[in-house]
Amino acid sequence: MKLQGKVTLITGSGSGIGRSAALLFGREGAYVVVNDLDAAKGEATVAEIQAGGGRAVFIQADVTHPESVQQMTAHALEQCGRIDVLFNNAGISGVGVLHEIELEQWDRVMNVNIRGVFLPSKYVIPHMIEQKNGSIINMSSCIAEIGLANRASYAATKGAVLALTKSMQVDYAPYGIRVNALLPGTILTPFVENYLKNAYDDPEAALASIKGRQLSNDLGSPEDVAQAALFLASDDSKFMMGSPLYIDGGVVFGKNA
Template identity: 35%
Template sequence: MSTQELAGKVALVTGAGSGLGRSIAERLARGGAAVACCDLSEDSARETSELITSAGGRSVALAFDVTDEAATDAAVDVAADRLGGLDAVVANAGIAGEGAARGLELASWERIIAVHLTGTFLTTRAALRHLVERPGGSIVMQASAAGLVGLPNTPAYSAAKSGIIGLARQVARDYAHLGIRINAIAPGTVLTPLVQQAYDERFGADVEAGLEARAASIPLGMGRPDDIAAAAAFLVSDEARWITGTVMPVDGGLSQLRP
C-alpha cells in the first residue's frame, strides 16, 4: 500500500484515546485520511488528535459514550460536518470483560454487551446515514479471536464479539448494493492498556507469568498494535474494494493453529 492510499478520505475511530484505537487513528492519518478521534475520555481523544495534527494531519477530537444513542448520533454528525463528510468508520470502542460465567454479575454482562455490541451497532447506524451519500464507504468492526474460538474467562466479551461478527456479515449483505463495505477484524492478544487490565484482573501478582504463557500459546507470539492498525487501514482503503462481509483474524495464528 502506498503512503497516501487514504488521501481525501474522512474516517472516524471510536475508542481512539489509547491502545488499538490510537494506533488505528494514527495509521489512517499517515495514510492521508482526516480522522475524527472519538473516546469516552475527552482528554484521551484530544491527545490522539493532537498527535495527528502535530504530524501534519487533519483531525478533530470528540468525547461521547458509544452506548448513548443520542450522543453517538450527534457526534457522528459533528465529525462529518467538521471534516467534510464521512468515508470510513472503525468501530473499536471496548472495555475489559473478565469473569467466569458462574460468577459473572448481570450488571457486568450487560455493560460489556452494551459497550461492545450495542455500541458497535449504534456507531454503525449513525455512520450509515453519511456513508450512503458518498461512494466507496467502509465500516470496520473490531471483533476478537474470542468471537471465533473459546478463550478462557470471557463469556460476555466472547458473546459480544461473536455478535459483532454476525452484525458485520448481516449489514454487509444489506448495504453491498450501495457499494458500502462492512468487515470485521478479529485480533488476538496484543498488549494494550485494556489487555493489561484484563490480565491484571485475571492473574494479579502473577500477571507477567500469565502474559508469558499467552505469548507462548500463540504460534507467532504476541502481536503489536500496529499489526491491527495495518489491517484496518487496508480494509478501509480502495485496495479492499472487493472485500465485504469478511472476518479477518489478525492473531498470530491463535484461532487457526492452536494446539
C-alpha cells in the same frame, strides 16, 4: 497515502488499537475524527496527528447513548463534510464464567461492545448510502471462533459483532458500502498490561502462558491491528465484503505441539 482525501471516524481512539489506527490513518492522508470518552486522551491523539502534519478533530461521545452518537455524527459531518470510513473500535473486556457474572457487568459488556457498534453504524450509514460509498470496520475478536476460559460475556459480544458484520454487508452492498471485521488475538495494549499486573500474582508467568497460545509465541501490537484496519479502510481491500480478517498470531488455525 492510501487514505488521501478520506474522512475516517474511529471510536475509542484515545488509546490502544484505536489510537494506533488514528495515528496511522493520519499519516496516510485521512482527516481523522477521533472519538473517546476520555477527552484528555482523545485530544492527545489529535495533537500527535497534527504534529505529524495530519488533520484531525476530537469529538467526545459515549457510543452507548443514541443522543451522544447522533451529535457526534452531526458534528463530524459539519466539520468534515462526509464520513468515508467508520471504524467501530470502542470496546471493553469481560472476565468471568457465565454463572458468576453479575447482571450489571454483563449488561455493560453487551452495551459497549454491541450497542457501541450498532449506534455509530445506525447514524453514519444513511450518509454513506447518500454517498453510495463507504467502508465500515467492526472490531470482533478471534474469540468469536474459539473457546477461551473465563470470557463468557466478551465472547458473546464478539461473536455477535461478527454475525452482525455479515448481515450488514448483505444489506448495504447495493449502496457501495463494504463491511468487514477485524479478529485480533491477544494484543499487548495498556489494558492487557494492567490486567496482567492486577489479576495475577506472577504477571510475567501469566504473560508467558498467554504468549504460548499463539503460534508466534508472542503477543501482537496495536500497530499490527492498525495496519490491518488500514487495509480494510483503503481501496486495497475493495473486493473484501463481509469478511473476517484474523490478526491473531495463529491462535485460531494452529496449535503448538
